[in-house]
Amino acid sequence: MNRLTTWTLTLAVLLATPMAFSATASATAPKVFGWVEEGRIQPENISVKIKLDTGALTSSMDAKDLERFEKDGEKWVRFNVEVKDSDTGKMVSAPFERRVVRNVKVRGAGGAERRPIVLMKICIGNRVYNEQFSLNNRGKMNYPVLIGRNTLEHLGLVDVTKTFTMEPHCGKDSSAK
Secondary structure, X not given: OOHHHHHHHHHHHHHHHHHHHHHHHHHHOOOEEEEEEEEEEEOOOEEEEXXXXXXXXXXXXXXXXXXXXXXXXXXXXXXXXXXXXXXXXXXXXXXXXXXXXXXXXXXXOOEEEEEEEEEEEEEEOOEEEEEEXXXXXXXXXXXXXXXXXXXXXXXXXXXXXXXXOOOOOOOOOOOXX
């Protein structure tokens, strides 16, 4: 091979490489969510505004009328989720019973409290996530659901300059992650 042919082949490879790389990168690029998104609590399909909170480790959900009880020798909790449905603007109340996965002690200005953590399913984007949520009365908060880092690591990236980047589209056949 002469020098001109070698140089031409090298130039062709260099020019083709960025195109191949960018096609591969865009095919596997993580999803980018805004700091506020719409989600759906499953399986009730309740539309709710959620805040993606990189400062929180565990996700949190508004829970009213929290009542602890035992079922089959295990600790359970009964509670109501009362939120303004993002689709209709009407208040929606749904009762839940969940097994307590663990308890977390939260310290704040008002002292310390124990909060139950349960598994809940939530649709974000086009996927249903089965994640741990601490339960607390968040009635005075702007967002009834916070998504913490333990869940965010499964979602993708958060762009703090954006909101409502993806509508939740989870059909009945969507599998929980």
